Amino acid sequence: xxxxxxxxxxxxxxxxxVGLSDWAVIDQHRxxxxxxxxxxxxxxxxxxERAAKEMPDGKxxxxxxxxxALIPALTGNFIxxxxxxxxxxFGLNKVRxxxxxxxxxxxxxxxxxxxxxxxxxxxxxxxxxxxxxxxQRKPACVAETLGxxxxxxxxxxxAD
Numbered sequence: 001x002x003x004x005x006x007x008x009x010x011x012x013x014x015x016x017x018v019g020l021s022d023w024a025v026i027d028q029h030r031x032x033x034x035x036x037x038x039x040x041x042x043x044x045x046x047x048x049e050r051a052a053k054e055m056p057d058g059k060x061x062x063x064x065x066x067x068x069a070l071i072p073a074l075t076g077n078f079i080x081x082x083x084x085x086x087x088x089x090f091g092l093n094k095v096r097x098x099x100x101x102x103x104x105x106x107x108x109x110x111x112x113x114x115x116x117x118x119x120x121x122x123x124x125x126x127x128x129x130x131x132x133x134x135x136q137r138k139p140a141c142v143a144e145t146l147g148x149x150x151x152x153x154x155x156x157x158x159a160d
Contacts, residue, residue, distance in 0.1 A: 004080070026062050028060065031045055061102055070107065089147060093144040098139055126144060128142065
């Protein structure tokens with residue numbers, strides 16, 4: 001785990017990989033729960049019998065947005081911000097889905113810090129997160145994420 005106490009600490013991480021998660025299994029129950037939560041019941045995700053006949057590997061696949069939604073769980077222990085008042089998801093700059101995630105496979109997250117700067121009295125951290133599928137050459141997803149970290153202290157840095 002990387003520790004950030006200031007914007008300067010965050011800037012020192014730019015260009016560096018900050019974490020690689022453990023593997024997480026993507027099972028049909030998780031995919032079905034996501035389908036219920038989002039009302040996305042496309043057969044390639046939820047119809048195991050049809051997938052067995054019509055999908056290339058004979059398996060259903062996870063929703064792309066489920067894969068994306070796993071980012072906080074997979075990367076949550078990569079960085080600890082000290083003196084943190086609150087953190088918010090500020091959004092995404094770019095997301096690409098390069099490969100499907102077949103049900104039954106394992107995924108993990110890998111993150112690299114792209115940019116760290118001060119914005120509105122907070123640390124704005126831009127990271128590249130890759131969701132890898134065990135045994136696949138291509139990542140399932142690559143996303144450029146934005147997180148805002150508000151420190152408890154008044155003077156958060158010696159930054160720009």
